[in-house]
Amino acid sequence: MSFNKITEQASKYNHLEKMTVNQLLTNINAEDKTISLAVEKVIPSIEKLVVQIVERMKNGGRLFYVGAGTSGRLGILDASECPPTFGVPHNLVIGIIAGGDTAIRKAVEFAEDSTTQCWEDLRKFEVNATDTVIGIAASGTTPYVINGLQKCNENNILTGCITCNEGSPLALVSKLPIEVVVGPEFVTGSSRMKAGTAQKLILNMISTSVMIQLGKVKGNKMVDMQLSNNKLVDRGTKMLMEELNISEEKAAALLLKHKNVRSAILNYTNGNR
Incomplete structure (x- = not known):
C-alpha cells in the first residue's frame, strides 16, 4: 500500500x-x-x-x-x-x-x-x-x-x-x-x-x-520527585514551606528526615514532626 x-x-x-x-x-x-x-x-x-x-x-x-x-x-x-x-x-x-x-x-x-x-x-x-x-x-x-x-x-x-x-x-x-x-x-x-x-x-x-x-502530583507540585541534587532539595524545601506554612529551617530538617516531599507532608500533618 x-x-x-x-x-x-x-x-x-x-x-x-x-x-x-x-x-x-x-x-x-x-x-x-x-x-x-x-x-x-x-x-x-x-x-x-x-x-x-x-x-x-x-x-x-x-x-x-x-x-x-x-x-x-x-x-x-x-x-x-x-x-x-x-x-x-x-x-x-x-x-x-x-x-x-x-x-x-x-x-x-x-x-x-x-x-x-x-x-x-x-x-x-x-x-x-x-x-x-x-x-x-x-x-x-x-x-x-x-x-x-x-x-x-x-x-x-x-x-x-x-x-x-x-x-x-x-x-x-x-x-x-x-x-x-x-x-x-x-x-x-x-x-x-x-x-x-x-x-x-x-x-x-x-x-x-x-x-x-496515577497521583504522582499534588496540587501542581512534584511531591514524589527524587532528591538527587541540591537544586531539587531546595525545590523540595520550598514546597514544604509553602504547603505546611513553616520556616525554611524546619522544612529543610523535615525533608532531611523523611527524604521525600510527600512523606514529609504526610508525617507532619499526622503529627510526626
Whole structure:
C-alpha cells in the first residue's frame, strides 16, 4: 500500500545555503510555530491512549516506547525522566531503541530495518498483556517498530503509536494511533526537526498526564520527585514551606528526615514532626 509521506516532501524553502543566519533562524522558527497547532488537532487521539495506559498501569501494567534513531532517543529521554520527576520505579516506563544502547549516541547501521529484533528486545522485559507499547516513528514505515507492534497485537498487548504521516503502515498496525502531521521539514526530510519536536511534545503530554492521573502530583507540585541534587532539595524545601506554612529551617530538617516531599507532608500533618 502506498501513502503520501509528507515527512519526505520538499521543503517550502529553497537555497538555504544562501540565507543569512538571521533568515535561517527566522524561517526555522516560523515553521516551529506550526507544531503546537498540529498537536492540538490530535488531542482526542492522545486522550484515548492516555486513558488506556492509566487503566492498565493501575492494574500493574508498564509503558514501553520503541523506536529507531531520533524517535527511539526521544522515547528513552521521556522514559528516563519519569523516575526522577515522579519517583516511580525505573521499570515502569521503559524506552527501547533499535540497535540497543549504543544507538543512543551513535547510529547503528540497518538496525531499524530488522523485522524481528524489536520483539526480541521487548521479550527481554517479559512484556505481557497488562503492558502498553507505543511505537514512535516519524515516517510510520520503520520495520523495527511496525513488526514489534504486530507481535504485540498477536500477544494481546495494547499498542499505540506516534507518527507524522497519515495512513502509514505503523498507524494501520497500531490499535490507538496518533498521527500528528506537521508538514515538510525546513531541511527536506530532516524529521529530527518539526516531527521530532511534535513527538517530544506528545511524549511530554502522555507521561505527565499519566503520572498525574496515577497521583504522582499534588496540587501542581512534584511531591514524589527524587532528591538527587541540591537544586531539587531546595525545590523540595520550598514546597514544604509553602504547603505546611513553616520556616525554611524546619522544612529543610523535615525533608532531611523523611527524604521525600510527600512523606514529609504526610508525617507532619499526622503529627510526626
